[in-house]
Amino acid sequence: MVRNRLLLIEDDADLVQSLRLALGREHYSMDHSLSGLDGLTKVLEHPPDLLLLDLNLPDMDGLSICREIRQNPAVSDLPIIMLTARAQEHDRVLGLDLGADDYIVKPFSVRELKSRIQALLRRRQLDSGVPENVFSEGRLMVDHTARRVVLDDVEIRLTSRELELLWFLITNRPQVLSRERILERVWGLASDIETRTIDVHVRALRKKLAPEVIESVIGAGYRFRGLG
Known part of the structure; x- marks a missing residue:
């Protein structure tokens, strides 16, 4: 069975490892980048089915990455879930205004993240107007x-x-x-x-x-x- 491929752009190595294990058990294939520039390059060269994007990266702000993706016609419809410790309402509003499909505040449960991933992937299939599979x-x-x-x-x-x-x-x-x-x-x-x-x-x-x-x-x- 071909699995949906996720890309995680996150500089917290411990979180990367835990999510790779947890989401791998759900039959997702997961790639990751520890820096924003490397992650953006991966998005453009091999677009994933869904992007998990941290906002606080060492080299690029996650909001800038989201903006670049939404402005690129080749990947503009890529589902994006932002992962961040920023819990303020204006941060969530800004992220969603820039084109994020969902926004989840750290710390979060893996179970909740799985549910949001599944919902976004289902919605993308429905929006395409093409029968699933x-x-x-x-x-x-x-x-x-x-x-x-x-x-x-x-x-x-x-x-x-x-x-x-x-x-x-x-x-x-x-x-x-x-x-x-x-x-x-x-x-x-x-x-x-x-x-x-x-x-x-x-x-x-x-x-x-x-x-x-x-x-x-x-x-x-x-x-x-x-x-x-």
Whole structure:
């Protein structure tokens, strides 16, 4: 199962570790940055499904990061939850006015944070106007929930791993995904799996669907191209 990917920008290493453990148990994949600049770079290069953003960072104010994200069309709709020790009403109002979707004051319970993350991800899916876990474009339809793939009105049988790989590429289009990142998200970093295993599955998908459906980018990885 492909997991929602969260990015935490937070300079408190202890909090980072506790949230990674807690949210990992909820089947989220979580990346983190200890500085604002590094975190903003990650947002722009590999946009997460949701951002957890501390306001008090050593190099950049979290409000400035939020403003830059909202002004960038490529990531302007990214769900953002601000994490902060600032409990005053005017701080909350300012954060929400700058585009944060939610605002939670430290210390907070992990259970409450989980609920807010789930609510934001559900809302994003509803706002998109697209049925949850369904991709339909051109000649190809993929229903991740029903485990169905249809090409030119003909149902195509994929293995479970082939479907998860295809879905991960689809949901991250048009990004180029490295073998290491695919391995982490689709295979779960199993120690007995080599990155070349991904190449075998890509070849199988191309054979079952079409050679052009997945593009190889030399030295970088793969990306979904789709079928017109």
